[in-house]
Every structure is written in C-alpha cells, then in structure tokens.
Amino acid sequence: MRPTIFLSIFGLATLAALPVTAGETDSQAAVPTFNRDVAPILYNNCSNCHRPGEVAPFSLLTYEDAAKRAKQIAAVTQARFMPPWKAEPGYGHFLNERRLTDQQLATIRDWAAKGAPEGDPNQKPVPPKFSNGWQAGDPDQVVAMSQPYSLAAEGPDVFRCFVIPLDAKEDEYVSQVEFRPGNRRVVHHSILFLDNTGQARRREKVPGQGYDCVGGPGLAIAGGLGGWAPGATPMQFEHGIAQIVPKGSDLVMQLHYHLSGKPEEDLSQVGIKFSKAPPVKGLTLLTVGNASIDIPAGENQYVVKASATLPMDAEVIGVFPHAHYLCKDMKVDAKLPDGSVQPLIWIKDWDFNWQGSYRYVSPIKLPKGTEIAMQYTYDNSTANPRNPSNPPREVKFGEQTTNEMAFTFVQVTLDSPGLVADFQRDANAQFLAAVLDGVLDSDELGPQQKTQMKMLLNIFDKNRNGRIDPDERPALVEFLKKMPLR
Amino acid sequence: MAAGLRVGILLVAIAAAFAASKALDYSLTDANGKTHTADEIQHYKATVLLFVATECPNANTYAPVLARLYREYSARGVLFLAVYSDPADNAAAVQKHDADYRIPYPGLLDPNQTLARQTGARSTPEAVVLSPGDEVLYRGRVDDRFVDLGKTRFRPAHEDLREALDQILQGQPVKNPVTKVLGCAIPGVN
Numbered sequence: 001m002r003p004t005i006f007l008s009i010f011g012l013a014t015l016a017a018l019p020v021t022a023g024e025t026d027s028q029a030a031v032p033t034f035n036r037d038v039a040p041i042l043y044n045n046c047s048n049c050h051r052p053g054e055v056a057p058f059s060l061l062t063y064e065d066a067a068k069r070a071k072q073i074a075a076v077t078q079a080r081f082m083p084p085w086k087a088e089p090g091y092g093h094f095l096n097e098r099r100l101t102d103q104q105l106a107t108i109r110d111w112a113a114k115g116a117p118e119g120d121p122n123q124k125p126v127p128p129k130f131s132n133g134w135q136a137g138d139p140d141q142v143v144a145m146s147q148p149y150s151l152a153a154e155g156p157d158v159f160r161c162f163v164i165p166l167d168a169k170e171d172e173y174v175s176q177v178e179f180r181p182g183n184r185r186v187v188h189h190s191i192l193f194l195d196n197t198g199q200a201r202r203r204e205k206v207p208g209q210g211y212d213c214v215g216g217p218g219l220a221i222a223g224g225l226g227g228w229a230p231g232a233t234p235m236q237f238e239h240g241i242a243q244i245v246p247k248g249s250d251l252v253m254q255l256h257y258h259l260s261g262k263p264e265e266d267l268s269q270v271g272i273k274f275s276k277a278p279p280v281k282g283l284t285l286l287t288v289g290n291a292s293i294d295i296p297a298g299e300n301q302y303v304v305k306a307s308a309t310l311p312m313d314a315e316v317i318g319v320f321p322h323a324h325y326l327c328k329d330m331k332v333d334a335k336l337p338d339g340s341v342q343p344l345i346w347i348k349d350w351d352f353n354w355q356g357s358y359r360y361v362s363p364i365k366l367p368k369g370t371e372i373a374m375q376y377t378y379d380n381s382t383a384n385p386r387n388p389s390n391p392p393r394e395v396k397f398g399e400q401t402t403n404e405m406a407f408t409f410v411q412v413t414l415d416s417p418g419l420v421a422d423f424q425r426d427a428n429a430q431f432l433a434a435v436l437d438g439v440l441d442s443d444e445l446g447p448q449q450k451t452q453m454k455m456l457l458n459i460f461d462k463n464r465n466g467r468i469d470p471d472e473r474p475a476l477v478e479f480l481k482k483m484p485l486r
Numbered sequence: 487m488a489a490g491l492r493v494g495i496l497l498v499a500i501a502a503a504f505a506a507s508k509a510l511d512y513s514l515t516d517a518n519g520k521t522h523t524a525d526e527i528q529h530y531k532a533t534v535l536l537f538v539a540t541e542c543p544n545a546n547t548y549a550p551v552l553a554r555l556y557r558e559y560s561a562r563g564v565l566f567l568a569v570y571s572d573p574a575d576n577a578a579a580v581q582k583h584d585a586d587y588r589i590p591y592p593g594l595l596d597p598n599q600t601l602a603r604q605t606g607a608r609s610t611p612e613a614v615v616l617s618p619g620d621e622v623l624y625r626g627r628v629d630d631r632f633v634d635l636g637k638t639r640f641r642p643a644h645e646d647l648r649e650a651l652d653q654i655l656q657g658q659p660v661k662n663p664v665t666k667v668l669g670c671a672i673p674g675v676n
C-alpha cells in the first residue's frame with residue numbers, strides 16, 4: 001500500500017501545478033495521432049535504419065511497431081540520443097542533419113503520453129519504400145573484404161583495418177562512395193583510407209584478415225574515401241570535384257565492431273562510382289591538431305588548442321573531428337583575416353562511437369590566411385564513464401584506446417587541381433611542426449624518423465624547453481616547406 | 487538533501503512493497519514446450535528470472551555473461567529462467583534466438599505479460615531474484631556497464647547480479663536490492 005500513497009501524493013502535486021486546460025474538445029483535437037503527426041516524423045528520420053534487415057533494432061514502419069514502443073521512443077528522442085546527431089545547431093549547416101525540432105519532440109512526447117493513438121484511418125500514410133540495394137544506384141566498382149572476418153561473442157570493441165586492392169591501372173577519379181556493412185549487428189562505423197605505399201599490405205600478416213588499428217590506419221595515407229556510421233548517406237562529390245585514387249592504391253577499410261553476444265562474421269563492401277573526366281577543382285585536406293597531450297589522472301577539464309592557416313583561398317566542404325574516449329567537447333572555428341569568425345562545428349557531447357564526417361550543405365569560402373582553430377576538452381576523471389581506465393591514469397597522445405588524440409581533418413576544394421601540391425606542401429609543414437614535439441615518445445615512429453624529429457627539435461627549440469612554442473613555430477614551418485615532399 | 491531523503495524513502499517503500507508481494511501465480515511454457523509454474527521456485531535456494539527480448543541489443547550483449555553466471559550458480563542451487571514478455575517473441579523466435587546466442591537455460595514465453603506484471607519487471611535485461619517463498623530479493627541490472635543512453639563503461643565496475651547472488655547464498659540481506667536497468671522497455675508494460 002505504501003508506494004501507492006507516495007505516488008498519489010506526487011501525482012496530486014503534479015496535477016496541481018498544471019495550468020487548467022481549456023474545453024475537452026480543444027484538448028482532444030490537440031492530441032497528436034500516429035497517422036497524422038507521428039508517422040511522418042518517423043518515416044523521415046528513423047525508418048531508414050529502423051526497418052527489417054537494417055542496422056538498428058526494432059522496426060518502426062507500422063503503427064503497431066511504433067505504438068508498442070511509444071514511451072521508449074519518446075524517452076530516447078527527448079534525450080536527443082536518437083536520432084543520432086552530435087553537431088550543435090547554429091555551428092555549421094550539414095547535409096543529412098538528423099536532428100528533430102523541439103516541435104517534433106513535443107509531438108512524440110504528447111502522443112506517447114496520451115496512449116499513442118493511431119488516429120483517423122483516412123490519414124494513414126504509406127510507409128516509405130526503401131531500396132535494399134545500393135542507396136545511390138549501382139556502383140561502377142564493388143570491392144569487399146576478401147573473406148569473412150570472425151568475431152567473438154563478447155569482449156572489448158574491435159578495431160580492424162582490412163586491405164583491399166583497387167587494381168587501378170591509372171589514376172582514377174572517384175565521384176561517389178557508398179559503404180555497405182556486411183553484418184549490421186556488429187559493424188558500428190567505418191573509415192576508408194587510401195594507401196599507395198604498400199605499408200598497409202605489409203601490416204596485414206594474414207591476407208584478408210586485417211590488422212589491429214584503433215586511431216587510424218597507422219601509416220601515411222594517400223587520401224580518404226569518407227566514412228560511415230549508422231544513418232550516413234553515400235558520399236557524393238559535386239560536379240567537377242573528385243577524390244583522386246593514385247594507380248595501384250589499396251583501400252584500407254577501418255572497421256569498428258561492437259560485439260553482439262554471439263559469435264558473428266562480417267563481410268563489408270564498398271561501392272565506388274568514377275568520373276571519366278578529370279576534376280576541375282582540387283580536393284585536399286588540412287589537418288589541424290597537435291600531439292602535445294598529457295592529461296593528468298583525475299583532470300576533468302583538460303583543454304587542447306591547435307590551429308592551422310590556409311595557405312591559399314579554399315572552400316571547406318567537410319569536417320571530420322577526431323579524438324578518443326576522454327574527449328567531451330570539440331569546437332572548431334574559422335578565423336578570417338578580417339577578424340570575423342565562421343563557426344565550423346561544435347560537438348558538446350563527443351562520443352567516439354558516433355564519429356563521422358560532416359559535410360556542409362554549401363561550401364564555405366575562406367580566404368588565404370584564414371586560421372582554422374580548434375579547442376577540444378577532455379575528462380580524465382572517474383566521472384567520465386567512458387574512461388578506459390578506472391582508476392584513471394595519466395593519458396598521452398597515441399593510437400591506442402587508452403591514448404588520446406586531437407585532430408580535425410578539414411576537407412577543402414581549391415580553384416584547380418594544380419594547386420593541390422602547393423597546398424599540401426604548406427599544410428604538411430604546418431602539421432609536422434604542430435605534432436613534432438608531441439610524437440617523439442610515440443611507438444608509431446621508426447628509429448630513423450625519431451632521429452630526424454629530434455634533430456629538428458634541437459634546431460628550432462630555441463629556448464630549450466623541449467617544445468616548439470608558438471613563436472618558434474614559423475621558422476620550423478618555413479624550413480619544412482622547403483624540404484622535398486615525401 | 488531533501489531529494490536524497492525522498493528517493494531513499496521511496497526506495498524503502500518500493501522494497502517494502504516487494505517484500506509484501508508474495509503471490510506469484512503462473513503457468514507458462516518454455517520455447518521447447520515444457521510447462522513451468524510458480525511451484526518450481528520453492529525447490530531452489532534462489533531463482534533468477536531474466537527478462538529479455540530477442541531484439542534487444544543490450545540484453546543480447548549479456549548472453550555470454552549470463553551463461554557463465556548460470557554455469558557457476560546453478561551448480562550452487564540457483565534456478566535460471568529467461569522470460570520473454572513481448573508477444574512477438576513466440577516459440578520459434580525464442581528457439582532460434584536461444585540457439586544463436588547459446589543460451590543454456592529455459593526461455594519462458596510470457597505473451598500475456600503475466601510474469602512481467604506479477605514481478606513488476608519493466609525492461610530488458612532485468613533480473614528479478616526470488617527466494618524459495620517468492621519474495622523479491624533483488625531487482626535490476628546484471629552489471630553496471632551501461633551507464634546512460636549512449637554511455638557505456640569499458641568494463642563494469644559492479645557485477646550487481648553476482649554480488650546479490652553471493653549475498654543471498656551466504657544468507658545475508660542484499661546490500662543493493664534495487665538497481666537501475668538500461669535497456670529496452672518491455673512493450674506495453676512500461
């Protein structure tokens with residue numbers, strides 16, 4: 001009996017606090033129904049993943065599907081856990097934004113609270129037809145892992161890079177890329193890299209079985225073909241823009257697997273469309289970030305700041321922020337030479353599991369000299385449940401799950417493909433100068449690279465504090481720009 | 487302070503309500519057609535009812551963990567029963583699921599949600615541990631790996647169900663008799 005009394009008291013208090021509603025008929029009319037109000041929201045934002053055979057659990061196509069889970073749908077949308085979309089509104093306008101409006105959230109909440117009514121049968125909408133094949137049409141080339149990869153029933157998440165030869169005899173121009181997860185119960189996200197050095201092949205000890213890779217493919221990359229997380233749409237470049245695949249390149253498919261509770265196998269695929277004509281614009285990346293990360297155990301507000309400068313006019317078409325499990329907040333701004341600030345992205349609740357590439361609805365034109373500045377905040381305390389170490393330990397830069405990273409990959413186009421080499425020379429110099437003092441302890445560097453890095457540090461670290469300070473950096477960047485490109 | 491006290495009182499009240507609710511009365515078949523009734527419970531030192539669902543990823547993740555707990559604690563006189571309280575989880579679906587996930591204990595079909603209502607289970611995976619006299623001794627999660635929506639620990643800090651079973655088998659009161667479950671709502675009940 002006692003809980004009933006308690007609940008009654010709370011219930012009365014809540015009722016008393018509510019404003020008196022208008023007439024019965026008004027409030028009846030205001031109750032949202034599935035057919036009129038809720039189905040369009042679900043069909044446009046949820047059903048693409050929540051349907052039979054797709055990546056999400058629970059189909060959300062029929063009234064029965066949705067009504068029996070109404071309260072859970074209301075709870076996860078209210079918390080903005082679903083649909084998964086991490087970028088804050090007002091900081092960049094992105095393609096494929098899966099963000100419900102406050103009005104849509106209220107509709108779902110009120111519908112669930114009023115017992116999830118179906119509504120007028122005459123208003124029953126037709127569930128959308130989804131393609132079960134390639135979403136963006138048949139690709140020119142389909143490549144896949146050469147054999148299924150087996151996963152255990154339980155354990156920590158698995159990060160694996162699979163090396164897939166693309167067999168390009170000439171340089172090729174990729175206009176569209178679509179990733180298709182093989183086993184939707186376990187594939188959580190994928191990032192696609194290109195390697196034209198053969199390094200990835202050498203790391204794959206058993207052909208077709210991939211190699212462990214958490215933070216990245218662990219090698220110098222010749223470019224990327226985008227990424228995939230549940231809900232992502234195929235990557236399509238605008239006319240005149242293409243990712244160049246150097247001849248002989250391998251596709252390095254990084255896969256993040258969540259284990260499901262039973263043994264599983266995966267065989268994921270990538271479909272590629274090519275453009276016959278060479279691109280008229282240059283496509284490249286500016287990498288912002290640094291490796292000077294040393295987060296004390298227990299620190300809950302550790303800030304990493306980094307920046308890079310555009311060496312020429314460019315248009316930003318996408319942004320890919322990257323950190324590991326301790327990062328909680330990421331903000332990237334473009335600071336123009338005229339002093340104005342163009343926000344590029346803000347993620348307030350970074351979740352490594354939902355990393356992805358964010359592509360802008362319209363390219364953002366930025367003049368030469370624009371500084372791309374990032375500020376990432378990390379929580380290495382026990383209050384962060386995602387902390388890989390409990391109790392927390394000191395965390396430094398590195399590729400492992402228990403290390404951290406602070407990078408923003410900014411995808412830009414240039415007025416002509418011929419400008420890419422100059423842009424990259426400058427961007428690479430800035431990148432190397434930014435990470436130089438932080439990567440010296442990293443196991444990822446070979447002995448020869450370490451010796452070279454130490455020599456550079458000795459020359460340019462004028463005040464001998466072991467770091468390249470902001471006033472020491474320009475000279476180092478100038479020096480590196482003149483070094484032959486590797 | 488006041489909020490903490492209020493929650494404390496509420497939990498005590500809920501615990502008192504569980505202690506008072508003794509009358510389990512059901513007759514359900516498992517996926518293999520065998521009938522299970524409430525009488526079964528009195529022959530075991532404790533009974534673990536595992537409310538699960540074939541489609542709930544959080545519940546499925548625990549399959550290997552629960553299989554280990556079953557092997558360890560069934561040898562010590564604990565009965566394990568999975569309970570499927572979604573009418574969509576029929577005998578064929580549960581048979582396939584339990585074979586796929588290698589689940590070693592019976593899966594009761596509860597399409598009318600009798601057992602869910604009688605025990606007050608609302609989510610999957612929710613464990614309800616009963617005494618031989620069907621008192622609820624523990625209710626809640628298997629462990630604390632799921633912290634919040636989208637927030638998961640690398641490894642659980644507390645194996646709540648195991649700790650409860652150890653305390654029960656040692657004849658001690660369960661220290662944390664009610665824990666929060668993060669998983670999927672049992673349709674219609676929640």
